[in-house]
Amino acid sequence: MQPFVDFDNVSLRYGGEENGLLALSDINLKVKEGEFIAIVGPSGCGKSTFLKATTGLWPVTSGSITVNQEKVRGPVNCVGMAFQNPTLLPWRNTINNVLLPLEVVQPQRSMWGRKRQDYIQSAKDLLEMVNLTGSEEKFPWQLSGGMQQRVSICRSLIHEPKLLMLDEPFGALDMFTREDLWVALQDIWLKKRPTIILVTHDIREAVYLADRVIIMAARPGRIVAEEVIPFERPRPLSLTFDSEFGKIFSSIREKITEVSV
Amino acid sequence: MRNFSAILDKLVPLFVIIAFFIIWELATVLFQIPSFLLPAPSTIFGVMAKSFVPIMGHAGQTLWTTCIGFAFAIAFGLLGGVVLGSSPRLYRAFYPLLIGFNSIPKVAVVPVLVIWFGIGTIPAIISAFLISFFPIMVNVATGIATLEPELKDVLLALGAKRRDIMVKVGIPRSMPYFFASLKIAITLAFVGAIISETVAANSGIGYLMVSAASRFDVPLVFAGLLVTSIMGVGMYGVAAVIEQRTVGWAMRSTGAQVQ
Numbered sequence: 111m112q113p114f115v116d117f118d119n120v121s122l123r124y125g126g127e128e129n130g131l132l133a134l135s136d137i138n139l140k141v142k143e144g145e146f147i148a149i150v151g152p153s154g155c156g157k158s159t160f161l162k163a164t165t166g167l168w169p170v171t172s173g174s175i176t177v178n179q180e181k182v183r184g185p186v187n188c189v190g191m192a193f194q195n196p197t198l199l200p201w202r203n204t205i206n207n208v209l210l211p212l213e214v215v216q217p218q219r220s221m222w223g224r225k226r227q228d229y230i231q232s233a234k235d236l237l238e239m240v241n242l243t244g245s246e247e248k249f250p251w252q253l254s255g256g257m258q259q260r261v262s263i264c265r266s267l268i269h270e271p272k273l274l275m276l277d278e279p280f281g282a283l284d285m286f287t288r289e290d291l292w293v294a295l296q297d298i299w300l301k302k303r304p305t306i307i308l309v310t311h312d313i314r315e316a317v318y319l320a321d322r323v324i325i326m327a328a329r330p331g332r333i334v335a336e337e338v339i340p341f342e343r344p345r346p347l348s349l350t351f352d353s354e355f356g357k358i359f360s361s362i363r364e365k366i367t368e369v370s371v
Numbered sequence: 372m373r374n375f376s377a378i379l380d381k382l383v384p385l386f387v388i389i390a391f392f393i394i395w396e397l398a399t400v401l402f403q404i405p406s407f408l409l410p411a412p413s414t415i416f417g418v419m420a421k422s423f424v425p426i427m428g429h430a431g432q433t434l435w436t437t438c439i440g441f442a443f444a445i446a447f448g449l450l451g452g453v454v455l456g457s458s459p460r461l462y463r464a465f466y467p468l469l470i471g472f473n474s475i476p477k478v479a480v481v482p483v484l485v486i487w488f489g490i491g492t493i494p495a496i497i498s499a500f501l502i503s504f505f506p507i508m509v510n511v512a513t514g515i516a517t518l519e520p521e522l523k524d525v526l527l528a529l530g531a532k533r534r535d536i537m538v539k540v541g542i543p544r545s546m547p548y549f550f551a552s553l554k555i556a557i558t559l560a561f562v563g564a565i566i567s568e569t570v571a572a573n574s575g576i577g578y579l580m581v582s583a584a585s586r587f588d589v590p591l592v593f594a595g596l597l598v599t600s601i602m603g604v605g606m607y608g609v610a611a612v613i614e615q616r617t618v619g620w621a622m623r624s625t626g627a628q629v630q
Binding site: 162165167185186187188189190191192193195197199200201210211213214215216249251265266269275 | 519521524525526527529530535539540543544546618620621
């Protein structure tokens with residue numbers, strides 16, 4: 111089967127072919143459709159550049175990226191994205207923030223008038239999955255940081271993207287909220303099965319959520335190792351205290367330490 | 372008790388204004404200041420009552436020239452702000468030229484306007500426009516240019532065109548900046564219109580004050596000043612109310628965040 115996301119010898123240099131900063135070097139990576147992968151590594155290892163390259167927001171210098179059997183040339187349509195910063199629109203309430211992508215992306219955009227009620231219903235269903243029922247009419251300033259992040263994740267999912275890119279979405283949250291959202295994200299993924307690429311600093315998060323953890327090193331950003339996470343789904347939170355989990359965690363931690371020095 | 376302090380909060384500005392006039396009145400009496408130097412408020416109010424109709428006529432002239440110039444400033448300021456804000460390159464290219472234009476004292480432009488358009492209403496409208504256009508445009512451009520890059524990425528990755536980003540996010544986001552600039556620009560627009568009227572006009576508050584001053588009718592000059600400031604406060608109030616109604620979200624989002 112063709113991989114859903116395929117990086118073929120990708121290098122990316124910021125600012126000039128010759129002497130620019132080499133942010134990604136010879137990346138080869140295949141992600142299957144419906145797979146959940148996590149990318150971890152020290153800061154400055156080009157994780158965010160990786161996201162920009164995948165979505166076509168920044169052109170690669172050499173090599174090629176294929177997403178959904180099409181070579182990436184410009185911005186890829188139909189990708190959902192969420193970042194560390196929730197970036198909600200303060201003048202819209204929760205439900206209208208979630209609906210934003212449907213006003214932009216095709217084909218939903220042209221059916222906006224007719225299917226509006228259906229869209230609102232699916233936004234409500236998503237909000238229910240992240241325990242935000244009752245907050246539909248609230249504005250971002252009335253929500254806590256964790257709630258805003260939930261809305262942001264719903265927004266990235268509303269148009270049922272085949273590919274979901276998450277750039278440290280839980281980075282700014284406290285541990286309890288973060289763990290709640292891990293569980294919620296796993297539920298959503300099990301139900302809808304998008305392909306997810308999660309960029310994170312948090313090794314526990316990566317091991318708990320992903321099928322496969324990719325370890326990157328910095329300067330230049332490159333893939334140094336990968337670890338397949340064998341645990342069954344759905345994974346309970348208590349798994350993070352399991353000794354097998356601990357072993358995988360330490361092995362990844364060691365690999366990152368090796369490449370950091 | 373809370374109700375009482377809320378009412379007090381609303382009334383305090385009024386008390387301050389009344390106290391200001393009382394102190395002014397007392398000072399003129401106490402220090403025996405002649406009314407051709409500094410007329411007492413009671414004298415000024417007397418003049419205003421006596422010449423109510425002519426003053427209102429001049430005030431009306433000033434108000435409508437100001438409003439027309441201001442309306443043009445809003446239209447062109449919004450348009451220019453959207454264009455400049457959407458392209459950093461255009462912004463950089465035009466900024467020095469715009470700064471240059473804006474640094475020219477508008478009073479120096481009025482004689483040129485008189486040569487082009489004659490005396491009266493049109494130079495007043497144009498100088499009101501010229502002086503109030505710049506802050507509106509720069510504010511709108513800033514609001515659009517400071518759009519979070521992540522949000523742009525989210526929309527681009529959905530296949531949004533530049534126009535979508537502008538309509539869905541850029542313009543709504545710049546509205547608080549726009550209204551903040553309106554409050555500055557409306558008072559500047561009065562300055563522009565009155566400057567032009569003092570130099571070249573047969574009506575308007577500026578003309579009224581200059582002609583009164585040449586007759587040493589100082590109380591009438593002060594009546595003109597007072598009327599101008601009342602109109603300024605009124606227009607500022609209108610801008611502030613519209614701001615509250617339309618972009619209240621921008622003001623609430625800073626203070627009342629639940630953590």
